[in-house]
Amino acid sequence: MTSTRDGALRTFVASRQGVLAMATILAIAIYLVTRALTDPAVSATAEWAIRAPLVAVVVVGGIPLIIEVVRSAVRSAGGADMLAAVSIVTAVALSEWLVAAIIVLMLSGGEALEAAASRRASAVLDALARRSPAVAHRLRGSSPSEGVDDLGADDVRVDDLLLVLPHELCPVDGEVVDGNGAMDESYLTGEPYVVPKSPGSQVLSGAINGDVALTVRAERVAADSRYAQIVGVLRDAEEHRPPMRRLADRLGAWYTLVALALGILGWAISGDPTRFLAVVVVATPCPLLIGVPVAIIGAISLAAKRGIIIRNPAMLEDVGRVETVMFDKTGTLTYGRPVLTEIIARPGDDPDDILAAAAAVEVYSRHPLARAVVDAATERGLDTPPLSSVAEKPGAGLVGEVGGRSLRLTNRRGLADVDPGATGLLPQIETGLESIVLIDSRYAATLRFRDEPRATAGDFIAHLPHAHGVKRMMIISGDREAEVRRLADRVGITEVYGGVSPEGKLEIVRERTAAGPTLFLGDGINDAPAMTAATAGVAFGATSDVTSEAADAVVLDSSLERLDDLLHIGTRMRRIALQSALGGMAASVVGMLLAVFGLLTPLAGAIAQEVIDVLAILNSARVVMAPRKLSDFDGWREATGSDR
Secondary structure: HHHHHHHHHHHHHHHHHHHHHHHHHHHHHHHHHHHOOOOOOOHHHHHHHHHHHHHHHHHHHHHHHHHHHHHHHHHOOOOOHHHHHHHHHHHOOOHHHHHHHHHHHHHHHHHHHHHHHHHHHHHHHHHHHHOOOOOOEEOOOOOOOHEEEEEEEEHEEEEOOEEEOOEEEEOOEEEEEEEEEEOOOOHHOOOOOOEEOOOOOOOOOEEEEEEOEEEEEEEOOHOHHHHHHHHHHHHHHHHOOOOOHHHHHHHHHHHHHHHHHHHHHHHHHHOOOHHHHHHHHHOHHHHHHHHHHHHHHHHHHHHHOOOEEOOOOOHHHHHHHHHHEEEEEEHHHHHEEEEEEEEOOOOOOOOOHHEEEEEEHHHOOOHHHHHHHHHHHHHOOOOOOOOEEEEEOOOOEEEEEOOEEEEEEOOOHHHHOOOOOHHHHHOOOOOOOOEEEEEEEEOEEEEEEEEOOOOOOHHHHHHHHHHOOEEEEEOOOOOOOOHHHHHHHHHHEEEEEOOOOHHHHHHHHHHHOOOOOOEEEOOOHHHHHHHHEEEEEEEEEEOHHHHHHOOOOOEEEOOOHHHHHHHHHHHHHHHHHHHHHHHHHHHEEEHHHHHHHHOOOHHHHHHHHHHHHHHHHHHHHHOOOOOOOOOHHHHHHHHHHHOO
16 A cells, blocks of 8 residues: 555656646747747836746746755755756846746756656556466365365465466465476576476466466465565565666756855855856756756667667666676576577487477477477478377376377486386486487487577677676576576676575675666566666566566667667766766856856856857767767677677
8 A cells, every 4th residue: 555655646746747847848938939029128017928927837836846955955965956946046036037947847857757767666566466366266175176266366375275277377385286287487486498387396476377277285375475575575675776866966966065155255255146146047057957868868769779778767877887797597698498409319319310200299389398399400400200199198298199109208207107217328417408208108318408698698798898897797597506607607707696586686786786886687577676776777678567667778679789789878878968067067167257256247147058058958969869880899799709
């Protein structure tokens, strides 16, 4: 309830500020059109009528904004917004209503954008809630034939017998008591494979059941289930995420003090309050309030053209200077799909003959390993023998009649049931997955599979310190540690954390983020908490709405090259934004010094500031115009001889 109420409040704030920003734009437009169509030599009454729209938005919107800025300044060290509030008051005192309205627009627009960004926590939790198991089917007796009652997942009690239907979400954690099938647990474990289930197997809430109905004994209530724990971890990560100070705030804190000090100095020297007004007018921080957002908007547009969706614009300010990059294993550094890597045939048997026969059967299976077998046979140019029949029975594996022979694909336990004397021929168990092939009820071969690293993964890892100053790289995965280390050795990463739960990932990311800017790259629901804790969380692909909501940016085509583009876009955006902000502020400081000594009147200061603003905005607008070669990754690979 609290989360819902807070989300509603944030929505209201964003809506109110958004309406104010739109009203201010309309008022400014009306004023400019009316001013352009009106004789400059009008009466004072007519002048006030022309200014009426500006006066209305400044009074109605400006006063609440000023109050909020002052409150914020009391709680913190202040920033660009504080000087903007002083500028509104000063502009009103000078009857510069257009200037005051523009500053109101900048403040209200910024507040609306920030409030919209803060709704990400609620969006992530809402996405989890949409996916959360809602219905359970409780058996009235010990088997489905005795009847089934539907109830809410929250009403399940420990030791209840539940029927999990095909393709349904498992409602609670438990143990299979009847049925042989499989479940997709990738959202939690990080493994890209369907996990076989048989009596005695543990099942996790939120896992997607396969094609066979399973009877499960509940071991935990829904509130204590693994899925509920992930929701809790994610909520904790969002609520305790370190605040990211905006670039404008970091620069504006000292700039505000300098402007106010110079204004007071000019007033003290001359005894004329007009000097203070002139200084503050020329100091209006529009290069900060406008220049930086324009650069960010340009970067968002440029990223979108490269298939990168920026969900949290604030991440662009820091993504280009991350010190630590953390990878989930599956689907990021790897392709996220198993590949047949080895055929260990029984002595005297032909591996290609076995593979062709297996492929003829696997064409009719939807198991992830089936596609790997078919692809391997196709790559080798093998002709599959004719298929007479095929069946996939629970617990028996895949069985078929191929080229006049019976063929079965099973596991080691299935081999022991059919050809127990052949167990001594099996190779030693290693990391990855395997499938056992029997031909005419006789052991024929062991097929081994791995999730292979992306072709450019090693080069990309070597490129990060060279091009982006990354000091530390690590893999944090829920996969088995031996498998993670095998991948790490192949791509050149030495720091490895395997078998890590979502809670463990969160703690590791928090620890590293406390030491410096971090980037976490993942693609599963189990990565969502870690993404929220990192300085920048990036998701590969759009396969999970939860992951996409949690991420600061989404790389749609799951390409490391696009991630390199994102790093360069962030670096370039920050550089240009700093040029606009620091250049505009430096020019404003010169104007302030002239105003201190009476060499710049308030009117001249306002004109000078407008010129500075235009130059800062034009410079920031360069961000959207990408250079001919934005990323240097391909060039670096060619120069170092790494291009494969």
